[in-house]
Amino acid sequence: MIVILKPDATEEQLQHLIKKTEALGLKAHISRGVERTIIGFIGPEDVLRVTPLEVFPGVESVVPVLAPYKLVSREFKKELSVIKLKDDIHIGGKQIIVMAGPCSIESHAALLEIAKEVKKAGATVLRGGAFKPRTSPYDFQGLGEEGLKYLQEVGQATGMATITEVMDARDVELIGKYSDIYQVGARNMQNFTLLKELGMTQKPVMLKRGLSATIKELLMSAEYILSKGNFNVILCERGIRTFETATRNTLDINAVAVVKELTHLPMMVDPSHATGYWNFVGAAAKAGVAAGCDGLMIEVHSNPQQALSDGAQSLLPEKFESLMGELRLVAQAVLRQI
Amino acid sequence: MIVILKPDATEEQLQHLIKKTEALGLKAHISRGVERTIIGFIGPEDVLRVTPLEVFPGVESVVPVLAPYKLVSREFKKELSVIKLKDDIHIGGKQIIVMAGPCSIESHAALLEIAKEVKKAGATVLRGGAFKPRTSPYDFQGLGEEGLKYLQEVGQATGMATITEVMDARDVELIGKYSDIYQVGARNMQNFTLLKELGMTQKPVMLKRGLSATIKELLMSAEYILSKGNFNVILCERGIRTFETATRNTLDINAVAVVKELTHLPMMVDPSHATGYWNFVGAAAKAGVAAGCDGLMIEVHSNPQQALSDGAQSLLPEKFESLMGELRLVAQAVLRQI
Amino acid sequence: MIVILKPDATEEQLQHLIKKTEALGLKAHISRGVERTIIGFIGPEDVLRVTPLEVFPGVESVVPVLAPYKLVSREFKKELSVIKLKDDIHIGGKQIIVMAGPCSIESHAALLEIAKEVKKAGATVLRGGAFKPRTSPYDFQGLGEEGLKYLQEVGQATGMATITEVMDARDVELIGKYSDIYQVGARNMQNFTLLKELGMTQKPVMLKRGLSATIKELLMSAEYILSKGNFNVILCERGIRTFETATRNTLDINAVAVVKELTHLPMMVDPSHATGYWNFVGAAAKAGVAAGCDGLMIEVHSNPQQALSDGAQSLLPEKFESLMGELRLVAQAVLRQI
Amino acid sequence: MIVILKPDATEEQLQHLIKKTEALGLKAHISRGVERTIIGFIGPEDVLRVTPLEVFPGVESVVPVLAPYKLVSREFKKELSVIKLKDDIHIGGKQIIVMAGPCSIESHAALLEIAKEVKKAGATVLRGGAFKPRTSPYDFQGLGEEGLKYLQEVGQATGMATITEVMDARDVELIGKYSDIYQVGARNMQNFTLLKELGMTQKPVMLKRGLSATIKELLMSAEYILSKGNFNVILCERGIRTFETATRNTLDINAVAVVKELTHLPMMVDPSHATGYWNFVGAAAKAGVAAGCDGLMIEVHSNPQQALSDGAQSLLPEKFESLMGELRLVAQAVLRQI
Numbered sequence A, B, C, D: 001m002i003v004i005l006k007p008d009a010t011e012e013q014l015q016h017l018i019k020k021t022e023a024l025g026l027k028a029h030i031s032r033g034v035e036r037t038i039i040g041f042i043g044p045e046d047v048l049r050v051t052p053l054e055v056f057p058g059v060e061s062v063v064p065v066l067a068p069y070k071l072v073s074r075e076f077k078k079e080l081s082v083i084k085l086k087d088d089i090h091i092g093g094k095q096i097i098v099m100a101g102p103c104s105i106e107s108h109a110a111l112l113e114i115a116k117e118v119k120k121a122g123a124t125v126l127r128g129g130a131f132k133p134r135t136s137p138y139d140f141q142g143l144g145e146e147g148l149k150y151l152q153e154v155g156q157a158t159g160m161a162t163i164t165e166v167m168d169a170r171d172v173e174l175i176g177k178y179s180d181i182y183q184v185g186a187r188n189m190q191n192f193t194l195l196k197e198l199g200m201t202q203k204p205v206m207l208k209r210g211l212s213a214t215i216k217e218l219l220m221s222a223e224y225i226l227s228k229g230n231f232n233v234i235l236c237e238r239g240i241r242t243f244e245t246a247t248r249n250t251l252d253i254n255a256v257a258v259v260k261e262l263t264h265l266p267m268m269v270d271p272s273h274a275t276g277y278w279n280f281v282g283a284a285a286k287a288g289v290a291a292g293c294d295g296l297m298i299e300v301h302s303n304p305q306q307a308l309s310d311g312a313q314s315l316l317p318e319k320f321e322s323l324m325g326e327l328r329l330v331a332q333a334v335l336r337q338i
Helices: A010-020 A043-051 A108-121 A145-158 A170-176 A192-199 A215-227 A255-263 A270-276 A277-291 A318-332 B013-022 B043-050 B108-121 B143-156 B169-178 B191-197 B213-228 B254-262 B272-277 B276-293 B317-334 C011-022 C045-050 C108-121 C146-160 C169-178 C194-197 C217-228 C254-262 C273-274 C278-291 C319-334 D011-022 D043-049 D108-121 D144-156 D167-176 D193-198 D215-227 D254-262 D270-277 D278-291 D317-333
Strands: A003-004 A027-034 A039-041 A058-064 A083-086 A089-091 A097-101 A125-127 A162-167 A181-184 A206-207 A233-238 A267-269 A295-299 B002-005 B027-032 B037-042 B057-063 B083-086 B089-091 B097-101 B126-127 B161-165 B181-184 B205-208 B233-237 B267-269 B295-299 C002-005 C027-032 C037-042 C059-063 C082-084 C089-091 C097-101 C125-127 C161-165 C180-184 C205-208 C233-237 C268-269 C295-301 D002-005 D027-032 D036-041 D059-063 D082-085 D088-092 D097-100 D125-127 D163-167 D181-185 D207-209 D232-239 D268-269 D295-299
Touching: A003 A010, A010 A027, A010 A039, A027 C027, A027 C037, A027 C161, A039 C027, A058 D036, A089 A097, A097 A108, A097 A318, A108 A145, A108 A318, A108 C011, A108 C205, A125 A145, A145 A162, A145 A170, A162 A170, A170 A192, A170 A215, A170 B169, A181 C169, A192 A215, A206 A215, A215 A233, A233 A255, A233 A295, A255 A267, A255 A277, A255 C217, A255 D270, A255 D278, A270 A277, A270 A295, A270 C319, A277 A295, A277 A318, A277 D254, A277 D278, A295 A318, A295 D278, A318 D317, B002 B013, B002 B272, B013 B027, B013 B037, B027 D027, B027 D036, B037 D027, B037 D036, B043 B205, B089 B097, B089 C254, B097 B108, B097 B317, B097 C205, B108 B126, B108 B143, B108 B317, B126 B143, B126 C002, B126 D254, B143 B161, B161 B169, B161 C097, B169 B181, B169 B191, B181 B191, B191 B213, B205 B213, B213 B233, B213 B254, B233 B254, B233 B295, B254 B267, B254 B276, B254 C273, B254 D167, B267 B276, B272 B276, B272 C254, B276 B317, B276 C254, B317 C319, C002 C011, C011 C027, C011 C037, C037 D254, C089 C097, C097 C108, C097 C319, C108 C125, C108 C146, C108 C319, C125 C146, C146 C161, C146 C169, C169 C180, C169 C194, C169 D167, C180 C194, C194 C217, C205 C217, C217 C254, C233 C254, C233 C295, C233 C319, C254 C268, C254 C278, C268 C278, C273 C295, C273 D181, C278 C295, C278 C319, C295 C319, D002 D011, D011 D027, D011 D036, D011 D043, D088 D097, D097 D108, D097 D317, D108 D125, D108 D144, D108 D317, D125 D144, D144 D163, D144 D167, D167 D181, D167 D193, D193 D317, D207 D215, D215 D232, D215 D254, D232 D254, D232 D295, D254 D268, D270 D278, D278 D295, D278 D317, D295 D317
Parallel strands: A097 A125, A097 A295, A125 A162, A162 A181, A181 A206, A206 A233, A233 A267, A267 A295, B097 B126, B097 B295, B126 B161, B161 B181, B181 B205, B205 B233, B233 B267, B267 B295, C097 C125, C097 C295, C125 C161, C161 C180, C180 C205, C205 C233, C233 C268, C268 C295, D097 D125, D097 D295, D125 D163, D163 D181, D181 D207, D207 D232, D232 D268, D268 D295
Antiparallel strands: A003 A039, A003 A058, A027 A039, A083 A089, B002 B037, B002 B057, B027 B037, B083 B089, C002 C037, C002 C059, C027 C037, C082 C089, D002 D036, D002 D059, D027 D036, D082 D088
């Protein structure tokens, strides 16, 4: 922790600050410059978390030296984490994992039809929402447990791993019975109650970045899960909110490389939400692979005109298949495989 | 709902669209222009919610005509809502309500000391967090039920109404036993599970705008609560996330006038979170009153240097008192009172 | 300047860094912590501007200690600047200055009519654009020098000071002949060529904040003008670009208090551009005054339905007059006057 | 143009609106719905540009039907434009063009050294700034005409085309004598005076997207140049400003696919500015190629520690060379070549 004093800070203010921080076990190194005095505090930076140095008289600004996350950092664990999703399906290695399926689970038959198609094209994880976070209370809210059953059955029938969204800490146990992977949606990235609950399971959790969350906040939310004991966390960039309205969200492609540098956890990209329109999904997916992501989550629907949610961003199965062919080439170009 | 066709849309595509929408009970009015054909759909716009017209071949764009919210709108209820917080404390009328207190409840004694001070200065609602949403799992997470008890006791001792944050649908009942008003924090504005649960109570709910939520989304979240039967909802602008880093958030002061035009619900401003630094709180609070807000929520702490959270944005009781004097003058200038 | 080293930085990297910076006349203070080594550089921080310390091996991050601006800062000049606009019209004192008029100058008669109205209501500076920055090449681009003549004549006829926008360094001399104050629009805030040219005059310059400029960048642009010798600079918040679309821009009301703390220059608010809709202009103007601004710029048009630009955000003269009455009360409440 | 009336709009207001617009040559199609009346105006939409329909009484909102740009649109010109940069160097075809070089031109020798390296690695256009837009007036402002001479000489010596930034309409002629391509920087994207001046030349212009410009605004700025007669315009995404601070800007990778759909003009990506740190440049460059861009602009410096600007984002020549190898593979994967 570094503290920069105001130009007119008094010696008394400086001594007050040092006395208080020494009482917390920190040692102060003082550099008196021509225009400002700077103090570097040596010791357990964490104790300063509950002492807001900014409010001490004479303090101009406070600069943290250490990142606020630990377990998720590359400093804590240098080698990249490879996480088992199911049997021989792993994420974080050379293989890029593709998760595909409809936004919402609508019926057993429809889900099975889509699953067969995406499996054939190369996807290994089936996605589908049973509990849907909808902006409007009047929109379709998902099939609930019935949808979870369909997901499990279709997953078993096709040999795919399954992923579905959990929105409520009370549903963690229920969803855990049916799905291989928990998905935490963007709107729940800072639902800390839910994160703690998921930290007490051992199932993989895919944590999506919030619409206006910084990369640091994404890592802090992952830290919540790891700090409770569950290290099987996968991150996912799904577009952030900016002033641009030509697309539904702005895919922060930079985030892929930044995250891979800061953490050992795998990083995915969701090109469907990050663009919001099916005709831009392909470009975004290819960009994600080229930038170094470990997985993709793509919405596919056999009949987007009748999709109960997010039809505009869903690919038809035949488009998905042809995109997979293109993605395979890009993956090879960056020495990965799909 | 208005649909604009692509310049090269075919007659067949147009007929396909009309056939599908007529099956939903809508009537199509077609305007053929030189460069584009436009279709206005007359009828229950809601049925289009689950039919993504954007994906129909030949469609360029879709423009909704009606706002997606109903019960919260001024169209539904022209006169402004006045909501009873406790006994003779109401929000939404001529009186501007000031809610004040510490960020976190730290002890019975500390809370009582602050409560007496803010009461004396003119605040009528006591705030204080018992369950704290903290970015880091290593930060102070609140006293839980013990804190709730202190809040209730201090509220009764001082004759103030009380407000505290609820983060988890499972805590709705517990918190309801102790607090007069539920606070939904910015990070939970789209925690739809929680909103539905609060909609089934009859207690006032103060709903804070999310960091990157549009005004329309704020109203949609309020609609969740009203649609379940609880009309006692108070909105609160607490700063949005932008590129500016000189303050913790950017107070969207425009939102006050916009919200007052669109909805009958009361609108508050939280200048503490909207600035993040105590020295800017006064200016933001005065701006809020001048812009027409119905209430203010202000953090006050007797000893910010030892606050367990948000010390940097807390006012000392004496600063709060002098600010209240200034706010009274501004309130009078806009024909309100504090 | 503070440099934080990477956890695995070598002694050799540290010595390389010290050697290079000592050659620039800086002295290094080293604090070796448990997890990081920190170096505080004492000496003329400016020399580091052209030496990107971030790229030195072993460096994790670089933290500047001093603000990058000087002449505009309160450290350089403690007392607030009062700037003479014309004869007895000054900005920066107890009096809040109101600049009003049409977006574009359309004719001599129309300008005179509006000028008389706003003068009567209490405005002392007449605004009107002769050179218009329009997003589209097909939109009305202004009357040019003819418009400037009208502005000067109407200013003289009514005894008002005048302000008009300068977009091109080549027009500085021309506009200087006709107008009392130069206006630099948001899109030109970082047109450094223009800023330098204006710095070589002695006329007041009103510098509007760019749509996505930070407060620090606004001050740096002002510094360009002051550094060339012209200290008569007035700043203006006119709304920033965010994700919110209910208003044309988001008025960053916090910026008023932040700017007043950092600089001695006067700070204005433009509620017309900051909202984009006439019905929200009043609330934004009152918020600006309550937050402590030194002036307001408001668009007024006698016939918004025929305005050649920005009709939607223009007030009718009678609405302007009644707003001025309200503003007078708010000004008194914050111990200022209009 | 579509106009949606307020629910309580009167018949008189409707007739007033129709009368005014018919006088402008438009024909109104009225659709009376249960909750709203909608009017579709058929005819030359442009005439409505100077008649702000939003301010007519009874109007709730106005929805434009046509894009505000024409010459740049795919509707105007279906086939993609291929623009000649110099001799046999073209952009917009199968070949992806790489422009590389230092941020600022610092000396003839240094520029020549870098040029030889980037040429060898496969770049065909040499970049280098002689006039630099710097946030601070105290930063290095470029060598001016001397730098232009070095650029021309080194371009000729290496057989590369050259590009340099023009910041001032007065410099268009001068820079045109030395450089093959004009670069308009992000801060000048809406310097309309400059755009018009460039529209009157026939040299290629690379127009960079502003930090907070929408894609539509980028296209409108290009329209300024085309509307004056110069169709040789190349667009460039260089990162937008968002709340994320881990990188200097946020590369809006979606913009590549969106722009390629809306316009026939070539689209480039600048991964150096879009990230701000050399270690993220590679990932961003690969993402740009995978997403379908027509060119890349990359900063390269032989000695970033002594670069007079932007050292932190410059690649060393050897890193650039190895990146070019990787880019070649990605280009092949998307059926292009470098």
